[in-house]
Amino acid sequence: MSSLSGKSDKEISQLLDEYGIKHGPIVESTRKLYEKKLKEAMAKNTKPSSSDKTYYREEQEEVEYVTYHQPPQLTRHDGFGDVIRRSKITDYRDDDDVGHTNEPIISPTRTTYQSSSRPGPSVSKSIQRGASPETSKPGGVPAWLRVLVFLIIAVFLYYVYTCMEPAEETPFKTIQ
């Protein structure tokens, strides 16, 4: 590993960014501090821009991945780690940038849902098949669930209404 003190200020700055270290300008008085921080960071992880950096787990949902085996187009699918909720495969097959081949090799793989921009060997489109199979928009409550909840509330209110005392008699009965 090349000596840090031999690097230019710009290189130090870039390295700090790679390790995700917040920093100010690299000036004479701050140089030593940043070199020290970089040394510590390098000792901790050998790989500066590890793919785990942007890796975070949003929800633990079962997602069925449809992998399209297309080697060259990696950079364009950087954001493909995000879940695209689709109800049907066929509708959105060639929707996005997968424009060249219409017959990709589809191999369904069941993995946990992860939202990350990790580069993988094959491009994968994720299909949300978890708890809500019938939903067609992301983040929406399923329709049948809404209707069901509404019915339950309606029945409950009706029941409460029928159980109410009739208001014909005067509630204030005088004791005679």
Place this chain on the structure above:
Amino acid sequence: MSSTSQKHKDFVAEPMGEKSVNALAGIGEVLGKRLEEKGFDKAYVVLGQFLVLRKDEELFREWLKDTCGANTKQQGDCYGCLREWCDSFL
């Protein structure tokens, strides 16, 4: 609300002008001397360093520790003092 020392109150009450580095909260005689040896003889020079470190607490604390060997409390006092001064005068 943590209590601040009289030194802190005195420092943040007015522009620092040409005050010595010993006027900073948390910086006593020993630490002040070490800072002066490193070239930080006036409070405004330490302020300059504080600003160049983007007023970041962690960075400033670490720098202070490396430069003059301040302990956690001293680091905190100095950082708080400078931060509050900046809030009022910068």
